[in-house]
Amino acid sequence: MTAARITSVDALRGFSLLGILVVNIAFLASGYRMAGMAEPAFVSPLDWAVRWTVTLLMENKFYLLFSFLFGYSFTLQVDSAVRRGKAFVPMFLRRLAGLFLLGLAHAVLLFPGDILTTYAAVGLALLLFRKISPRTAVMLAVVLTSLLALGFVLLAVLAMVGLDKTGTVSHGVAEAVHSDAALRGSGFQIIGEHLRKLSLIVVLRVLFQGPAVLAACLIGLAVGKLGVLRDLPAHTATLRRLQWVGFTIGLGGAFVYTLSAWHGSVNKFLGEAVDLVTAPLLAAAYAATFLRLLPYLPRIGRALAAPGRMALSNYLGQSLICSLIFTGYGLALVDRVSPPLEVLIAVAVFVAQVFLSHWWLRSHRYGPVEWLLRALTYWSRPGRGAHQRTGRA
Template sequence: MTAQRTDGATQGARASRITSVDALRGFSLLGILLVNIAFLASGFRMAGMAEPAFQSTLDWGVRWSVTLLLENKFYLLFSFLFGYSFTLQLDSAVRRRMPFTPMFLRRVAGLFLIGIAHAVLLFPGDILTTYAGVGLALLLLRKLSPKNAIMLAVVLTSLLALGFVFLAGLAALGLDTAGTVSHGVAEAIKSDRSLAGSAGQIVSEHLRKLSLIVLLRLLFQGPAVLAAALIGLAVGKLGLLRDPSAHTKALRRLQWVGFTVGLGGAAVYTMSAWTGTVHKFLGEALDLVTAPLLAAAYAATFLRLLPHMPRLAGLLAAPGRMALSNYLGQSLICGLIFTGYGMALVDRVSPPSEVLIALGIFTAQVTYSRLWLRGHRYGPVEWVLRYLTYWNRPGRTLEAAPAPQAAQP
């Protein structure tokens, strides 16, 4: 994304704003990895079940903690930033006097193709294709006022929650509403065997899972991502992230409401996922309403703390500037660890070890990103996407680049 227009007197605030947004994006990447690694490491988790080989108190403590605190929160935060970045791209096109629509259509087409390759080769849980679709929706809705964008987000979220309540009602009537990825232990074992096999077997298994979850993505994840992106669109139009310190009162209110209501909803969702004391669809319905509040509380807390932790801001901003490259890199590294592409450790690593591996991967990405950005303006995949967007070859190095710009989403 490109930086918004500022005058000389506000260059310090501009730099701070860009760093804070990039750092927030890096923080989101860490949360996404801590959630995704369990699904990348296990056919059982992809099927919505706990790995039978790991049943210790510590294993269950990690599962509960990740579900309670992270699951369904950080992809919403990342989706919010996607919508926010969209407003910066609009602003950039106006300043450059460039036609925005064809440029953005090339961008979402590139994002879709990258997402398809990612889903087929590495992770059927890919979200880039969803972002491509949401990008088209944002293009159509770009003239919405901030108020109307927020109202539409609320309506979408409410309808999704009602959809899950409806599914819970069907289940109560005895109708089959089984999961869409697999149907029990036998299928999870079959998935594990395929993931530990040859490249052809891995791709075939990914295609099988994609055929099962595509409808779920269209009906549920897509609207949820769009709702979060619409909030980002509203925030971008209002310029609320230009100087977070000017909105301390609002951020504090988000923390109180978000942590109180959000953690309550997350607790019910976690029980629905792991104990069955609450129907899973009712848990999903409540989580759809409360997870955005908890994600907002995380963002508010992060933005309030960041000015007091400049070193952390610098560390997280680097992977945030290369978010697309790092997101794909996480799947690649996990593929080499857990599937037949490499060590084939699928369902052989405990949940606590998965968390340690995730932290190790992210630490390596922080280091790599900082080194890469010393001599390059864009991450490797960001460079490709920018080429597709502007249909010309961007400068690879800092020396070849024009005036500084903020990172792409």
């Protein structure tokens, strides 16, 4: 049962990785998408159908699911430290430092939309909140989410009265053209562009993404403390309720967000406010559905568990592969690939990672980046053998 429980969590993490890649590849492939606009070269009905489908079903959902798993894994790491009789705080601080350095390198070299640095900052908050009750964790997550939604409503009001002068179409086009030219250039130009984008979005990260990630992590912390994932059959009724609520309210909110995503700053801000409240419900419905179906689809579970075990390596690998495809590091196809082809590339990359992860884990206990992070966390050389695993934090 322990092995099955670990596999289910790893499989859910692998499933999240696929969703994250399908969303991120659009931003890796286009300066226009990073500027909040649709690529003008791709305006066919199929192009728009793919954009709308990804926005409706995937955008802002899977990073929340991955953040939930980060919070859940935090409880496993605490329990593991207690079992081993080791001081948890110093180990976790070293882990966060490693995450921050990896995320910083990732953001500068490959993708300024990196989330690892956010996890490193949020991890400090989890340390402070690690002893709170599950009920308090959920209440704090609700408060954070509500405040964020109110913040976007305020931005919409400012835009309505004309106090927000950012995000105009002309500014967005100029930003996209500048970004495309830099991303097609040399390695120095690409890094310079990434640094410039980081300077533009740092406030967004601190004020909006960080609290949203923390809220999802707090839900994961509560679930870990309650032990829900340790005995899923005992919580079937709860999972079923999550599906009903998530697929009704969550999809409704996602539809509002999708309608607003391409229609000016006022509508976009209001859509973001709605999505902040409803996207967690849809993400929870995805997780509940996946976990309920997993016992009937053991092959899919085993297939997804391998990339889930190597989630950090695969996340960074996805950005590396996409950079080689879309930037001057490789083929320089930025803004030359249509949305449908982007999705096909994302699926192909993930399928390749599934096979590569299974191959790697036949002879290694951890993924390459996981090995490095674990060495820093425990300040010792991790075991290499694939068959030495008795459990994981």
